[in-house]
Amino acid sequence: MTIGDHVADRVEQVPPSGIRRFFELAEEMDDVISLGVGEPDFSAPWAARTAAIDSLERGKTSYTSNRGMRELREAISERVTRYGQEYDPDSEILVTTGASEAVDLAFRAFVEDGDVVAIPQPSYISYTPGALFAGGDPLPVPTSAEDEFKLTPEALEAAGADEADVLVLCYPNNPTGAVMTEDELAAVAEFVEEHDLVVFSDEIYADLRYEDSHASIVTHPGMRERTVVFNGFSKAYAMTGLRLGYAMGPPEAIDAMNKIHQYGMLSAPTTAQYAAIEALRSCDDEVEEMRREYDRRRRFVISRFREMGMDCFEAKGAFYVFPEVPDGDDEAFAEGLLEAQNVALVPGSVFGEGGEGHLRVSYATSMRELREAMDRIEAYVNG
Amino acid sequence: MDKQSLLDLLRRDARESVDDMARQLGADADAVAAALEELEDDGVVRGYQAVVDWNKVDEEVVRAQVEVDVELDRDTGYDQIARRIARFPEVGTLRLVSGDYDFFIEVEGDSMQGISKFISERIAPLPEVTKTVTHFVMDSYKEEGIELGDGDDDDRLSVSP
Structure with a gap:
């Protein structure tokens, strides 16, 4: 007997991540400029880092309340009013170890064996495995470049999502950079209500919208009572390594998720919670400065792709653009580019249906590197 | 635009x-x-300059920040004094400031001796100047918003979700 023979089927069935394979290829090479990174190139604002240091100096190294420090939940509750969201800090907010934990908790709390989980594609790579680990049955809902990778009721209908139990949303979107406006969300909300779905809305990139401000499905009639929202500090505050996120939803939803969280995690990292309180309290200017810098890079990257003749829809959120590969084979393009020009990016097909023929290009890297990377991509395209 | x-x-x-x-x-x-x-x-943009970390340059450059007190009289205002001080090529920056002294000057030279001589022979003797305090720059950690010294490497994973 070896323990390997006993790995649970629900784990076995999940294929290895395509991102992982690309990571390994890129790691083997020197001098790689990477546009494959899914996290900010900035460090967390200094005030937030100082708050973390101070908390350590004061010996704040114990657990916190399962749901997270009350002070932090209050600050979160106040913060999200800017997105039109209202959540009670005592009963409707759960602080988690990254938004990723919140997503995992939601799958485990709400997905029964065989429940259908509709996941718009291309999609962040964690949702499908998350649904599978929970015993669910993922249903890909392809979106397309023609719709700027927005989710439409037609796409939901065509994929059979009317039979689904859960719908996962992620806008602004990783990997496409797509965003949804209030009107577009209203149409989705109507579908959701008609077919009585539970909604998981991952809004981790809420602060990284470049043409307008964040729109959330929970502000639409009938949505709040059936939705869990995920957000966190990783992207807007450049705090990925501090692992801090949160879930918001009706009390029964948060109670259910907290039941799992209290046994599996106890509480989110205490040091990170101190950093997060300070981040919410005093770091708006830094967030805005980072947003402006991303915006400049975004425009730069999109125009370079268009100038070299690659179709690139105008991504208006997150820090990704999603250009089309000239001959359609994204894996071959990405591998060839890495080999010939030492530029790493991620082939779109890694992110599911609708991603094939595209590339995820992250502009969370300095202008200097971006300029060099775009020159190299142009040389590769013309070569 | x-x-x-x-x-x-x-x-x-x-x-x-x-x-x-x-x-x-x-x-x-x-x-x-x-x-x-x-x-x-329109004179909004007055020039473009490099931000130099002098620690990384072999040639020695000595810099000092000088506080200057002046006494105004009926015929002489800050602007007139400033104009006279600004003309010296040794003066890199000249600002009128609030607080304990009037002018803040940044001076650059080849040696401490050269700068001392410049202050004592060119600035201090100006009739309106009543006092100077010279601070030699010992090290610089940040200039024009750019941190000097060895930057942190980008240690992020090269490809991540």
Whole structure:
């Protein structure tokens, strides 16, 4: 007997991540400029880092309340009013170890064996495995470049999502950079209500919208009572390594998720919670400065792709653009580019249906590197 | 053409090409070139300089910050005194400030002796100057918003979700 023979089927069935394979290829090479990174190139604002240091100096190294420090939940509750969201800090907010934990908790709390989980594609790579680990049955809902990778009721209908139990949303979107406006969300909300779905809305990139401000499905009639929202500090505050996120939803939803969280995690990292309180309290200017810098890079990257003749829809959120590969084979393009020009990016097909023929290009890297990377991509395209 | 955005961009990196600036601003290259020219013509943009970490240069450069107290009289104002001080090529920066002294000067030279001599022979003797305090710069950690010294490496994973 070896323990390997006993790995649970629900784990076995999940294929290895395509991102992982690309990571390994890129790691083997020197001098790689990477546009494959899914996290900010900035460090967390200094005030937030100082708050973390101070908390350590004061010996704040114990657990916190399962749901997270009350002070932090209050600050979160106040913060999200800017997105039109209202959540009670005592009963409707759960602080988690990254938004990723919140997503995992939601799958485990709400997905029964065989429940259908509709996941718009291309999609962040964690949702499908998350649904599978929970015993669910993922249903890909392809979106397309023609719709700027927005989710439409037609796409939901065509994929059979009317039979689904859960719908996962992620806008602004990783990997496409797509965003949804209030009107577009209203149409989705109507579908959701008609077919009585539970909604998981991952809004981790809420602060990284470049043409307008964040729109959330929970502000639409009938949505709040059936939705869990995920957000966190990783992207807007450049705090990925501090692992801090949160879930918001009706009390029964948060109670259910907290039941799992209290046994599996106890509480989110205490040091990170101190950093997060300070981040919410005093770091708006830094967030805005980072947003402006991303915006400049975004425009730069999109125009370079268009100038070299690659179709690139105008991504208006997150820090990704999603250009089309000239001959359609994204894996071959990405591998060839890495080999010939030492530029790493991620082939779109890694992110599911609708991603094939595209590339995820992250502009969370300095202008200097971006300029060099775009020159190299142009040389590769013309070569 | 939004001039404030263009200024933000120039203050971050003034060496970018007009084309690259245009791409980042979502503007036409000709419009950026015209706006740039206008900023220069109007005297809004006075020049473009490199931010140098002198620790990494063999040649020794000595810098000092000098506090200068002056006494005004009926015929002489700050502007007149400032104009006289500013003309010296040794003076890199000259500002009128609030607080314990009047003028703040940054001076650059080849040696401490040279700077001392400049202050004692050129600045202190000016009739309106009543007192100078010279601080020699011992080290610099940040200049023009840029941290000096060895930067942190980008230690992020090269490809991540």
